[in-house]
Amino acid sequence: MVEIRWHSRAGQGAVTGAKGLGSVVATTGKEVQAYALYGSAKRGAAMNAYNRIDDEIITNQETKMFPDYVFVIDPALAFSDDITKNDKPDTQYIITTHLSKEDLIAQIPALQDKADRTFVVDCMQISLDTIGRAMPNTPILGAFMKVSKMYELDFFLDNMKKVLEKFPQKIIDANMDAITRAYNEVK
């Protein structure tokens, strides 16, 4: 079982991202869950989304989880959210930030002893450059593919295209660029 907790703001596409990841994973014969805990349901409010991935049918309907991966897709939430809540000794963190890994960790006490399992990528800048607006949900998945080695990049891109097929080609292409850049740039 792989469990992922997303830290996001409502409107940044964490639910769509979690469902998109779930849809790609489900095509490979695995079982998935993608869900969210909505706060006050206002744009900009901090919220969590979640993924569970397993080879067996997933019957755990508990909301809380002990994540294997934590995605922080809004830079400020790394500072204001309890991002290490319910973590495990091997929980890995993928954080959107313009800071270097060292500068980020220096400012967040909870990450002090987790440098070897903290990864940074600037999904905000990447999505501004490629998609044209701050939409960090798809690039974070590129970074996740690199960190987790779950799937080859090309395989993931091909399947993600199918998930996005209702969108115009321009938007699909921009998302593919964003995922690829985050895959290459995550440190």
Next chain:
Amino acid sequence: MAKEFELNDVEVWDGNYAASQALRQAQIDVVAAYPITPSTPIVEGYGAYVANGYVDGEFVMVESEHGAMSGCVGAAAAGGRVATATSSQGFALMAEVLYQASGMRLPIVMTVVNRALASPLNVRGDHSDMYLGRDSGWIQIDAFNAQEAYDLALCAFRIGEHKDVRLPVMMHQDGFTTSHKAQNVYPLKDSVAYKFVGDFVPVDDMLDFSRPVTHGAQTEEDWHYEHKAKQHKALMDSRTVIDDVFAEFKEITGREYKRVESYMMEDAEVALVLLGSSVETAVLAAKQLREEEGLKVGVVAPRCFRPFPYDLVREALDVPSLKSVCCLDKSAPGGAMGALFNEVSAAAYSTKARPMMTNYIYGLGGRDFAVDEAKRIMREQKAHADAGHITTDIQQFSGLRGPKLGFFKTRRD
């Protein structure tokens, strides 16, 4: 003619979307609805299917849930396949018309996304609305996850519209936990799903002008009692139809449903009885406790809440090794023992084993039900079994903050 909707063998859908797809595949003639959180996407989805040509039907916007159910009653009496969706306050506002629908024997299908009732206002999932429908004369079937929300919505039409049943059916799923959680769903092709549901066969439809009928008549002490008794008998007799529809559904999908689901009960010493999405969490907890601590735990889950499966609950609990059973109610009991506790206890009383019965209230307003908490409750049942008597209050509260709350002890004098 409605367009076919392209579906993959496996989709990642949440419970709402799954239910809306089932309504589309059943080709409902009329949906009259007043959307309410968390069931909104079901009727929203149906509206989109109508607008985009995937359903040959009518979406009727109304001014309230009372109007929504009234619209459904009218359309169903006229002779159409009718469905709607609601939750919580909307369900409460429908209450009066729910009894009209069942008394008029109209096979409306309502996909209910269970949500707490105010006050305090709360949009999250508990079973307050489902319990409110208990005596309304509807068949109530409970889905524990998104796949089941899809499957059982299809079954609901077959059951309610069956000529020997002719009763409205509620298909319940848990707000947010199921309605907003996407998971693998294996849908049927449109043609297969429709073939399973079948063409709608009207009975005594008002629009058949060659054979005028009266719907919604008044009866006083002369006939009312007989009508209600016949209605009750129809509900009781629907048990075999439900079993048959589930069996037929298994033939085409391989997915098996029973009026009472029972897990690891063969040698169980203690058991939990509960409803909804928490069943899945409890089964997981029971499996883990069996592996980790060798504790013989089972889980029993009434899939069919109405008609209450007194027969099958008794059968599930009639296990010689069974010593202690805890019934968990996800609805504020309002000054009584939980309703599930009362009904299951009555069935357990007629078993040979007569296990000790305890009650937990849990999960109100969407309070998370944890695997660890399920295990704690299971261990507590084991303590009762070992002591030979109930070691706690009979009714307790799970996951409640503040001072411990409990009521009633076994009399041991």
